[in-house]
Structures are given as structure tokens and as C-alpha cells.
Amino acid sequence: EIVMTQSPATLSVSPGERATLSCRASQSVSSNLAWYQQKPGQAPRLLIYGASTRATGIPVRFSGSGSGTEFTLTISSLQSEDFAVYYCQQYNNWPPATFGQGTKLEIK
Amino acid sequence: QVTLRESGPALVKPTQTLTLTCSFSGFSLSTNGMCVSWIRQPPGKALECLARIDWDDDKFYSPSLKTRLAISKDTSKNQVVLTMTNMDPVDAATYYCARMSRQLVRGKYYYYMDVWGKGTTVTVSS
Numbered sequence: 287e288i289v290m291t292q293s294p295a296t297l298s299v300s301p302g303e304r305a306t307l308s309c310r311a312s313q314s315v316s317s318n319l320a321w322y323q324q325k326p327g328q329a330p331r332l333l334i335y336g337a338s339t340r341a342t343g344i345p346v347r348f349s350g351s352g353s354g355t356e357f358t359l360t361i362s363s364l365q366s367e368d369f370a371v372y373y374c375q376q377y378n379n380w381p382p383a384t385f386g387q388g389t390k391l392e393i394k
Numbered sequence: 395q396v397t398l399r400e401s402g403p404a405l406v407k408p409t410q411t412l413t414l415t416c417s418f419s420g421f422s423l424s425t426n427g428m429c430v431s432w433i434r435q436p437p438g439k440a441l442e443c444l445a446r447i448d449w450d451d452d453k454f455y456s457p458s459l460k461t462r463l464a465i466s467k468d469t470s471k472n473q474v475v476l477t478m479t480n481m482d483p484v485d486a487a488t489y490y491c492a493r494m495s496r497q498l499v500r501g502k503y504y505y506y507m508d509v510w511g512k513g514t515t516v517t518v519s520s
Contacts, residue, residue, distance in 0.1 A: 287457065318497075318504045322441075329490055329510040330441065336497050341508065373441055377506045381454040383431075385441040 288312050288376050292386035298394040301364050307389045309357040309374035317353045318378035324388075325370045333372075334359065361391075369393050396420035398430075398491050398511035405517045406481050412516060416474040416491030423449055423469050429494035429505055430474045432465065434487040435513075446494065446505070447474055481518050488513040 289312040299305045309319070317337040322330035332341040334350035337357060347362040361368055371390050377383040402414035414432070421428055431446040445465040446454040455463050464477045474491060492507035 316499070318499070318506075320506045322507075329513050330507075331510070332506070332508050335495075335506045335508070336499075375441070375506070377504055380446065380505070382443040382456045383506075384443070387440045 287382065288315060288379055288384050290374055290376055290384050290386035292372075292374055292389045294389060295387070296390045296392060298392050299364055300394045301366060303364055303394075305361040305364055305368075305391055307359040307361075307372055307391070309352075309359070309386050311355045311357075311376055314354045315376040315378035318376060319350075319352070319357050320375045320377060321348075321350055321359045322373045322375065323368075323370050324373065330373060364391075366393075396493055396509045398493060398509060400489060400491050400511045400514040402489070402514055402516065404515060405519065407520050408482055408518060410481050412476075412478045412481050412485070414476045414478075414489055414491075414514065414516075416476070416511060418472050418474070418491075418493065418511075421493060422472070423447075423467050423474070425449055427496050427503070429496075430467070431492050431494055431507055432474075432476045433490045433492060433507070433510075434485075435490070436484075436487040439487075444478075444489075445476060483518045486516060486518045488515045 291310045319337045321334040324330045338350045371388045374386045398418040428449045432444040447465045490513045492510040494505040495508040496503040
């Protein structure tokens with residue numbers, strides 16, 4: 287099973303600033319990586335798939351990069367609605383498609 | 395518009411079998427390339443993929459839970475059913491179903507979850 291490790295566990299950033307979230311895979315997942323946003327009491331929402339392709343309706347301030355074992359989600363200018371928990375997930379190897387433990391993005 | 399909705403008991407007793415239903419609209423599981431997955435999330439914890447069923451009735455299970463899970467589909471009803479046997483308090487979680495989309499990469503398809511249901515919360519207690 288591929289282990290996904292996200293860092294940091296919690297990230298404190300001020301509105302308007304840039305946030306950079308990291309995700310590392312225990313072995314290569316090529317570019318088969320997705321990022322999800324989850325707000326309290328809500329289901330996850332797909333942000334990025336294929337490591338760098340924004341899902342439908344996702345603002346351009348969200349961008350993804352990386353391949354192999356190292357990935358990054360960048361939010362260029364944080365809006366109030368962006369404070370949430372973010373999960374990366376590899377879907378290169380089924381089963382199972384594994385998630386990271388999440389990064390909580392909080393207001394500084 | 396694609397929507398999914400999970401339903402099932404909010405409370406089950408230890409050792410019982412949990413049966414959850416995912417009812418969906420906006421797509422058909424008889425369409426080539428369509429898949430539905432079940433995912434769970436214990437309170438305050440991360441997400442865990444449980445099972446997936448494909449349009450051609452291929453099924454995939456989490457290796458750690460494989461002996462306890464069964465996934466099936468009823469294409470005519472637009473439903474996917476997940477059963478989990480021998481429930482334990484550690485299985486308490488919010489259970490989600492999600493539609494999967496696919497991406498063709500170098501001649502092979504890879505599937506990711508693009509639309510999720512709101513989830514249903516299950517407590518395991520006697």
C-alpha cells in the first residue's frame with residue numbers, strides 16, 4: 287500500500303497571502319494524484335486531478351504541481367472560504383487509492 | 395447534474411452487518427468507464443477508500459477490509475450497495491459514496507473521485 291504523507295499538519299496563513307501544501311508518496315504515483323478540500327461538516331470537494339489539472343469550477347488561484355513522489359498544492363491569494371482541510375490522494379494503484387492525513391489551513 | 399446520496403442506519407450494534415445504499419442521478423453505471431466508490435472518515439480522522447465497483451461489474455476492495463466488504467450495483471435503480479460485516483466501534487465513521495471519472499494516461503485509464511455524496515454517519519454501539 288502506498289503511504290501518502292502531507293506536511294505541515296497545520297498551516298497558518300493570513301488572507302491574501304500564498305499557501306503552499308506538500309504531499310509525498312512512499313513510491314512513485316506518476317501524476318495520478320488528486321487534491322481535495324473539506325470544510326467542517328461537508329464532503330470533500332475535488333480541486334485538482336492529474337497532479338495539475340483543475341476540476342470544473344475551481345478558481346485559478348488553486349494550482350497543483352509535481353510528479354513521482356513529490357507534489358504541491360498552491361493557493362495564490364487566500365480567500366476566507368479557502369480555510370479548510372486539504373487532502374491529497376494517489377490513484378495510481380488500486381486497490382486501495384490512499385489519502386494523506388490532511389493539512390489544516392487556518393487563518394493567521 | 396450529478397448527485398449522490400448515501401442512506402442507511404445511523405446506529406448498528408457490534409457484530410452486526412451494516413448495509414449502506416448510494417442512490418445517484420445524472421449518470422448511469424451501465425455506461426462504459428463509469429465507477430462508484432465508497433469512502434469512510436472516522437471522526438476527526440483522514441479518509442479511507444473502502445471499495446469500488448465499475449460499469450462492467452469489476453470490484454475492488456481495501457485489502458485490510460476485503461473479508462468484511464461486499465459491493466454491488468443495481469443499474470436499473472441507479473444504486474450501489476455496500477455491506478460491511480462484523481461491525482466494531484472502530485468502524486464508526488461518516489461513509490461517503492463518490493462517482494469516479496477517469497483520465498487516459500499513456501494508454502491506460504486512471505480513476506479519481508470527482509463528485510461526492512454528503513455522507514451518512516454511522517455509530518457502532520450496543
